[in-house]
Each structure stands twice: as structure tokens, then as C-alpha cells.
Amino acid sequence: MESVVLQYHEFSCIPISYWDDDEIVEKLTMHMKDVDMWLFSGQIPYGFAKKWAGISQPMFYVPSSGSSLYKTLLHISYNQKIPFDQISFDTFHPSELERVFLESEIASRPLYLKHYEEEIHTDEVVRYHYELWKSGKTMAAVTCLKNAQHELNRLGVPAFRVLPAQSAVVSTLALIRQTHETLHFKETQIAVQMIEFDSFSSLTKDTFSTDEIYKIEIKMTEKLLEYTKKINGSLKSAGPGRYVIFTTHGILREMTKDFTMVPDYAILQLKGHDAVTCGIGIGQTAYEAEINAGNALLHSKEFGKGSTMVVFDDKTIVGPLGQHEQIKYGFASEHLQLLSEQTSLSVATLSKLESILRKTGKTEINAHDLAQHMRIMPRSARRILTELESKGLAQVIGEDNPHPRGRPRKIYQIILKQDTK
Structure with a gap:
């Protein structure tokens, strides 16, 4: 990746390496003021950075492309003679991996794949490949992770890495350049x-x-x-x-x-x-x-x-x-407009509620917490929750009582994503 980036003089590259997933945030923090854009080698560091949410600059990662996988599969088939149905894979989307097998006219289908969308610890990927190899189900592993390959080889598992393809790096750099131009316009x-x-x-x-x-x-x-x-x-x-x-x-x-x-x-x-x-x-x-x-x-x-x-x-x-508690929401989405028509609540109120649930990562909330997030009176928050409950968009699932002598607070599960047709 670095060798490709250095071919483009408009980019100044700061290489950052890590061996343990727990180092990622620390490494990023060290260079927060030194960069305009972040380019990750794959989904794992990108996922951890996204979950951390401490980066304000745009982030990109080089996707695993079919061309690199073709090269790796050819090497395994020609030099190692390992059957394709005895290989475990990670990172690739199931449909993409199946397409590569189909285009390569491989008779079998990929049986073992560890696919992930967000952050995942490298240890979990290593464990997936190792358990399959140890149980005799596979003879080798194909991974997109440098650290996983090193650890699998240390454990005795024949591991082959799919390197970022040069074309994929170039395409990502083009996207970075375009984003930079857009941001300059926004400024x-x-x-x-x-x-x-x-x-x-x-x-x-x-x-x-x-x-x-x-x-x-x-x-x-x-x-x-x-x-x-x-x-x-x-x-x-x-x-x-x-x-x-x-x-x-x-x-x-x-x-x-x-x-x-x-x-x-x-x-x-x-x-x-x-x-x-x-x-x-x-x-x-x-x-x-x-x-x-x-x-x-x-x-x-x-x-x-x-x-x-x-x-x-x-x-x-x-x-x-x-x-401390900032929320981000939009004016109107189609499903919130439909929910607003069903209730006495405005689209803005529903949008704020949806944003709060997304920010907290939960679907449960009580009136006290809702009032704190929205900076409204508790009685107004209770009115919102009871209105949702009356229309089947929320249900009481329990109570909590932080003050023994106080009135218990009802905990509501919010169901804004239900079918509104």
C-alpha cells in the first residue's frame, strides 16, 4: 500500500503498524493532528476506529478484491495441491467468494468462511481457522489479515494471505482525492x-x-x-x-x-x-x-x-x-413520517428518539433518561413514551428503582422499526 501511495506526489504518507488490536486506538491517537484522511489496510482496524468514534477526519479502507484472491487460489492449487473445499477463508462476503469460485470454474463451493461487517478481534479470526484445521476439516487457511497469518503459521497452520491489490489501492486513493475536493468545497x-x-x-x-x-x-x-x-x-x-x-x-x-x-x-x-x-x-x-x-x-x-x-x-x-450528550438526527425519513401520522408526535421528536437509541446502542429507555437526553421535563418524556405505547410502538418490559423510597421508573422497549404499512 505504501509503495502505491508514494507514486502519487499529492499524498504524504505516514505508515502506522500495529501487532495487537488493543494498540489501534492508541496508535491513532498519536497521529490525530498529523493527518487529513485515514487509509486502513482492511476492515478490522477500520472497524475499531469507527467504533471508537474519536476520529473526525474521513476514513477509508482498501477492500479485499477478487484479483488478489485469484492469485492466492492459483498459488494454492498449483504449488500446494490443496483441495478448495478444505480451505477456510475470512473477511470476504459470501456472495463475492462464491462468485470467484464460479468464475474460476471451481467445482466445489466455499464451505468455511468467517465473514464480518464491523470490528472483530484478530484472535477470533485465528481461532476460527485453527479449530477447523485442528479438527481435520481443513488443510489450510486464506486470510486477509497480516497478524492472523503470522499467528496461524506459528501454530502450524498453512496460512496464505490475500494482499491488497494495487488496483484496489489506486481506486481507494481516487476516492480519497475526490473526498478531499468535496471537503474543500464545503469549507x-x-x-x-x-x-x-x-x-x-x-x-x-x-x-x-x-x-x-x-x-x-x-x-x-x-x-x-x-x-x-x-x-x-x-x-x-x-x-x-x-x-x-x-x-x-x-x-x-x-x-x-x-x-x-x-x-x-x-x-x-x-x-x-x-x-x-x-x-x-x-x-x-x-x-x-x-x-x-x-x-x-x-x-x-x-x-x-x-x-x-x-x-x-x-x-x-x-x-x-x-x-456531553449530543445527538444527530434528520428532518424526515419515510418511516418516521408514517409513524408521525399514526401518533401525536412530530417527525422531529421521533427522529430525536431514534438518534438517542442509535447513540446508546439500546432499544430500551425510561422517561428519566429520555428527558435527560432530550433536555425536556420528565412528564413530557413520559407523555412521549405512553403515546408510543398506546400505538404499539413501545412496550413496558420492566422497572428500575434507583431511589428505594421513590416511584419505580418504567423501562420501555421502543419498536420504531416495525412495519408501518
């Missing part, structure tokens, strides 16, 4: 911040007057002009207490640390209840970005004063920024 997209603050929050009974409100507005405008200059933007007023700032995607992405943190409002010198509520919109045009910023502001208000949400050009919604 120059229009970004709009729609900021809203409550002029009345700074007033007292003694200072309550239109003149005082006007003074507060002037001071805030002056501060916002400083902030706008800091982000190379353009400021315009959109009514009492509301301002719109035009800038670029790249500048806001950097300021918010890839849309995970609240923009640095230190220059505004805000205190207590003065915290602004903000919506950030990204778009191909200023009009689209401003519309998205308005929608983002509405979603921010749902999460409470001082919240910041983002709506991207693909209508993905992310936030609240700066919160």
Missing part, C-alpha cells in the same frame, strides 16, 4: 449564525424602560460586531434581540471544533441569563444557509435557553453543541 460553503438573546433579562424593576432596552441592544450590537470581525463575517440585525452573522463553513467548523463545541462568545462578555440561543445553518447559497439557521434556532429553543444547534445542507441536525 467555502455559506454558514449563517442566527443569534437571539433576551434584552429584558438584564433589566431590573428600577431600570425597566425602553431607553434601557435600547442601550442594551446597542452594547450587544457592538460586542457582536467584534465577534463578527473575529470570524471574518458580516452582521445584520433581524429584529429586537436577534442577529444574523454570515461567514463560511470552514471558519465555524474550526471555531466549534468540528461542530462539537459552542462558538467562543467570550468577546460578548455574557453573564448568567444573558447566554445566547443560537442556530447555525450551512447551505450552498446564503438563502439556504439562512433558512437552515432559522430551523436550527427553533430546535435550539426546544432544548432551552443558551443552546446551540446546527442544520447542515443535507438537513442533518446536530446538537446541542458543547453538551
Whole structure:
């Protein structure tokens, strides 16, 4: 892979090797600030990196291609004389492996295959091949993993590795180049911040007057002009207490640390209840970005004063920024629209719920946890869950009682994926 990458001068390569799966995250962490894109040699390191979710840069891996497998099978057949039905394989998709056998006019079909979609420990792959060989079912193993091949050979198993094909590496590099060009275009997209603050929050009974409100507005405008200059933007007023700032995607992405943190409002010198509520919109045009910023502001208000949400050009919604529990959801999918029609819940509420379940990796939740994730009152969360239960989209599967003297909390299993036809 490295030899192929070095043929392309637009790429600068940093080789990273590992021998144990547990080293992967540590190795990646060491180079987080040194790379623009990640290219993995296969699905296992890619899967571990994806599960870790600590990488913000785009990730790619070189797929195992048929051409390399043909070469390996030819070597085994010609030099080793091992029957194909006595070989174990890993990584390949069953349909792909069967296609290779069919095109090669191999009479038998692949009997032993360890296929995986996400991350898997190399030890599990080694154990799969070794147990088959030890029991006499196979005479050799074909693996896509360098570490697995070394370990199998150490155990006495004849193991042959399918190397990444040069054509597959070249194709992946082309995809990386295209992604880089797309990201560069996105950096120059229009970004709009729609900021809203409550002029009345700074007033007292003694200072309550239109003149005082006007003074507060002037001071805030002056501060916002400083902030706008800091982000190379353009400021315009959109009514009492509301301002719109035009800038670029790249500048806001950097300021918010890839849309995970609240923009640095230190220059505004805000205190207590003065915290602004903000919506950030990204778009191909200023009009689209401003519309998205308005929608983002509405979603921010749902999460409470001082919240910041983002709506991207693909209508993905992310936030609240700066919160430990951030969620990501979309406006509308067909199945959520159907569920919304069946219930009294909006598509946005259902989409948030779906995002929370995806983030937690569970289908079970209680009203307290739902309220924490969505930043709503527990009674509102209970209403959502009871509404889903009444329509057959949730069912009570148990209770928990973290406080012995308190009321037990019902645990609901959510069934949003059911057939809605």
C-alpha cells in the first residue's frame, strides 16, 4: 500500500503498524493532528476506529478484491495441491467468494468462511481457522489479515494471505482525492449564525424602560460586531434581540471544533441569563444557509435557553453543541413520517428518539433518561413514551428503582422499526 501511495506526489504518507488490536486506538491517537484522511489496510482496524468514534477526519479502507484472491487460489492449487473445499477463508462476503469460485470454474463451493461487517478481534479470526484445521476439516487457511497469518503459521497452520491489490489501492486513493475536493468545497460553503438573546433579562424593576432596552441592544450590537470581525463575517440585525452573522463553513467548523463545541462568545462578555440561543445553518447559497439557521434556532429553543444547534445542507441536525450528550438526527425519513401520522408526535421528536437509541446502542429507555437526553421535563418524556405505547410502538418490559423510597421508573422497549404499512 505504501509503495502505491508514494507514486502519487499529492499524498504524504505516514505508515502506522500495529501487532495487537488493543494498540489501534492508541496508535491513532498519536497521529490525530498529523493527518487529513485515514487509509486502513482492511476492515478490522477500520472497524475499531469507527467504533471508537474519536476520529473526525474521513476514513477509508482498501477492500479485499477478487484479483488478489485469484492469485492466492492459483498459488494454492498449483504449488500446494490443496483441495478448495478444505480451505477456510475470512473477511470476504459470501456472495463475492462464491462468485470467484464460479468464475474460476471451481467445482466445489466455499464451505468455511468467517465473514464480518464491523470490528472483530484478530484472535477470533485465528481461532476460527485453527479449530477447523485442528479438527481435520481443513488443510489450510486464506486470510486477509497480516497478524492472523503470522499467528496461524506459528501454530502450524498453512496460512496464505490475500494482499491488497494495487488496483484496489489506486481506486481507494481516487476516492480519497475526490473526498478531499468535496471537503474543500464545503469549507467555502455559506454558514449563517442566527443569534437571539433576551434584552429584558438584564433589566431590573428600577431600570425597566425602553431607553434601557435600547442601550442594551446597542452594547450587544457592538460586542457582536467584534465577534463578527473575529470570524471574518458580516452582521445584520433581524429584529429586537436577534442577529444574523454570515461567514463560511470552514471558519465555524474550526471555531466549534468540528461542530462539537459552542462558538467562543467570550468577546460578548455574557453573564448568567444573558447566554445566547443560537442556530447555525450551512447551505450552498446564503438563502439556504439562512433558512437552515432559522430551523436550527427553533430546535435550539426546544432544548432551552443558551443552546446551540446546527442544520447542515443535507438537513442533518446536530446538537446541542458543547453538551456531553449530543445527538444527530434528520428532518424526515419515510418511516418516521408514517409513524408521525399514526401518533401525536412530530417527525422531529421521533427522529430525536431514534438518534438517542442509535447513540446508546439500546432499544430500551425510561422517561428519566429520555428527558435527560432530550433536555425536556420528565412528564413530557413520559407523555412521549405512553403515546408510543398506546400505538404499539413501545412496550413496558420492566422497572428500575434507583431511589428505594421513590416511584419505580418504567423501562420501555421502543419498536420504531416495525412495519408501518
